[in-house]
Amino acid sequence: MYLAMNNKQLKLADLAKLAGVSTSTVSRALNDNPLIKKETRDKLKQLAKQHNFSLNTAASRLRSQKTNVVAVIINFDSGTEQSINDPFLLKVVGEINLALNKQGLELLLSNSFMAGDDWANYFINSRRADGIIVVGQGKDPANIEAAANAGVPLVVWGDPKTPSNYPIVGSDNFVGGRLATEHLLAGGAKNIVFLGDPGHAEIGERYRGYLAALNTANARSQVVSIDITSRAAYHGINQLLVTQGLCFDGIMACSDMVALGAMKALKERYISIPNDVALVGFDDIAMADISHPSLSSIKQNTQRASVLLVEKLLAQLQGQSAESQVVEIELIYRQSSKG
Amino acid sequence: MYLAMNNKQLKLADLAKLAGVSTSTVSRALNDNPLIKKETRDKLKQLAKQHNFSLNTAASRLRSQKTNVVAVIINFDSGTEQSINDPFLLKVVGEINLALNKQGLELLLSNSFMAGDDWANYFINSRRADGIIVVGQGKDPANIEAAANAGVPLVVWGDPKTPSNYPIVGSDNFVGGRLATEHLLAGGAKNIVFLGDPGHAEIGERYRGYLAALNTANARSQVVSIDITSRAAYHGINQLLVTQGLCFDGIMACSDMVALGAMKALKERYISIPNDVALVGFDDIAMADISHPSLSSIKQNTQRASVLLVEKLLAQLQGQSAESQVVEIELIYRQSSKG
DNA sequence: GAACTTTATGCAAACGTTTGCAATTATTTT
DNA sequence: AAAATAATTGCAAACGTTTGCATAAAGTTC
Numbered sequence A, B: 001m002y003l004a005m006n007n008k009q010l011k012l013a014d015l016a017k018l019a020g021v022s023t024s025t026v027s028r029a030l031n032d033n034p035l036i037k038k039e040t041r042d043k044l045k046q047l048a049k050q051h052n053f054s055l056n057t058a059a060s061r062l063r064s065q066k067t068n069v070v071a072v073i074i075n076f077d078s079g080t081e082q083s084i085n086d087p088f089l090l091k092v093v094g095e096i097n098l099a100l101n102k103q104g105l106e107l108l109l110s111n112s113f114m115a116g117d118d119w120a121n122y123f124i125n126s127r128r129a130d131g132i133i134v135v136g137q138g139k140d141p142a143n144i145e146a147a148a149n150a151g152v153p154l155v156v157w158g159d160p161k162t163p164s165n166y167p168i169v170g171s172d173n174f175v176g177g178r179l180a181t182e183h184l185l186a187g188g189a190k191n192i193v194f195l196g197d198p199g200h201a202e203i204g205e206r207y208r209g210y211l212a213a214l215n216t217a218n219a220r221s222q223v224v225s226i227d228i229t230s231r232a233a234y235h236g237i238n239q240l241l242v243t244q245g246l247c248f249d250g251i252m253a254c255s256d257m258v259a260l261g262a263m264k265a266l267k268e269r270y271i272s273i274p275n276d277v278a279l280v281g282f283d284d285i286a287m288a289d290i291s292h293p294s295l296s297s298i299k300q301n302t303q304r305a306s307v308l309l310v311e312k313l314l315a316q317l318q319g320q321s322a323e324s325q326v327v328e329i330e331l332i333y334r335q336s337s338k339g
Numbered sequence C: 001g002a003a004c005t006t007t008a009t010g011c012a013a014a015c016g017t018t019t020g021c022a023a024t025t026a027t028t029t030t
Numbered sequence D: 001a002a003a004a005t006a007a008t009t010g011c012a013a014a015c016g017t018t019t020g021c022a023t024a025a026a027g028t029t030c
Helices: A012-019 A023-030 A038-050 A057-064 A087-102 A119-125 A142-149 A173-186 A201-215 A230-244 A256-268 A286-290 A302-317 B012-019 B023-030 B038-050 B057-064 B087-102 B119-125 B142-149 B173-186 B201-215 B230-244 B256-268 B286-290 B302-317
Strands: A069-074 A106-110 A131-135 A154-157 A168-171 A191-195 A220-224 A250-253 A278-283 A296-300 A325-327 A329-332 B069-074 B106-110 B131-135 B154-157 B168-171 B191-195 B220-224 B250-253 B278-283 B296-300 B325-327 B329-332
Touching (some): A012 A023, A012 A038, A057 B057, A173 A250, A191 A230, A220 A230, A256 A286, A256 B286, A302 A325, B087 B106, B087 B256, B119 B142, B191 B201, B302 B325
Parallel strands (some): A069 A106, A191 A250, B069 B131, B168 B325, B191 B220
Antiparallel strands (some): B296 B329
């Protein structure tokens, strides 16, 4: 089943001999260096293709001190159930992969288990990658800060308003929280539950947006602080209903998965959505459109954010600096809330 | 913001000098080679940690001809909408990541855009990775077969019953399809729709299991062939209802996302689930539990499958052969079907 | 056609590990 | 105590690229 290759692997020197030129020329040709005549370049590239030749990245990385690899770390809050299964985080990783590829960079997928605490050391000193993209700030920025302070090219998906000495790209969570809440208010809600943990950076901003909207309105606020999971949301809303009855008429959920958990709890008790309780989520994952009723949500522009993340990382790799940046955010109005 | 490192990067030779031993000794010590006295090993490891030293993987890969990296390729059907957003595929990638890490291997995430068609060349000849895990067979096995024939260590997540000269690990899709259908029959269904494209390898097996169950029963069959997306399922069922009315009382969906799309179409028309139409999905993603009604589903043991995939890849890396293997599958009974 | 500039290629020295083999030291055997 | 064996460590040669510098060839100017 597993056939060993019969003929020895071709190397640059062999190809050079075949073409009757030096290794320098072939190397430069394959790297599209304009020092080499266009004609020669094309001929050598074709020869390489013919012979199924591929540059040995180990050697080239060693010599050039560049890897063209970016490490992507999914930064979970430890002690929280939010996991690799969170569709939103994975969507972000997917978009980042695309954005990296477009720049000819490769994606080394990692997590705290492999990388340990000293990311600078594990990824950069070891030449595993040229830079790092961290998805999610987590509650404790220690690892990120340590890496940034060590001079590692690094960007973070998170709340751009968090003060930091590294660029953070993310949605305008404050505006998102405000938009969602204003939308609920406009639909007539008077008692709006914030469902999520304001201690988390991004969610905290959404919470402050929520408060800002409530401040200018005649409505009551209530926080149900839970993990970022459907299950926790389901139990949280269930418990609220059991202990205090239907004491609210709107829910602003900190994510769509959370919103869908809440939706289930409401539907099980035949509470009408959006008539008895209106509901807005956050993220606009695929399920928001396919749930019944479909879920109004704040859409995060993950594609644009991913492109920005990669751009800012690239800037750092070239010695330039980069700043945090907010990406626009948008309310998607669906059936779970009243127009 | 971006501080260049001040002191030159430490290398093995520097560390050796500091410790007063040769580079060989340090290299062996850090690689835990028992040739070196345990005591010396520990001392050197500690010294390395103290000085924030990390082996240069580029150099070590070049010399040792091993990368300890595995490329994971998400193999979409081109022309199909099933995308990086499919929660199930991403769950599999997450589990594979964990399984690889446990063996000290790293995960290079890739797709056909980067890798092109000649995977052997792009990943293995270039020493980007030692082996490949392909997630999803796709409709055309050409790339996979070419790589396998070139002698690349390779395993595939897919339908293990497909004849192949490379190991395929996956669920017993035939049994899964049969279980789901038998469950619907047991609940009294007489007209069961198969929702999915039997031309896809895994789904084809599920379809055959469905047919096998129907054969022994007095029930009617109908296929609605669609892409593996919620949206396609929603439209497919909608159209069926429009053109033929409620001509079925059970749906066996080829995935949970598909089932949820169908569920939405049914709920919008106030068709009762499971009383008018019973519904079973496939995959048991997180949403199955949180939808309302919750979705009965065939659970794929992705964790076990991932461990097996990695084991079989490792076997090949060590020159042994490995066979395709089926992992057990299980019906999770929830509200969308009748007991 | 000599002197100069421009363009295209080659030479050879790194890059930082790992590892077969030799060499040394410590331990056991005779 | 010498000899033989076992346990540690060191030497030095790879691994296959990239790239600064030198050189050769071609084109330009006077």
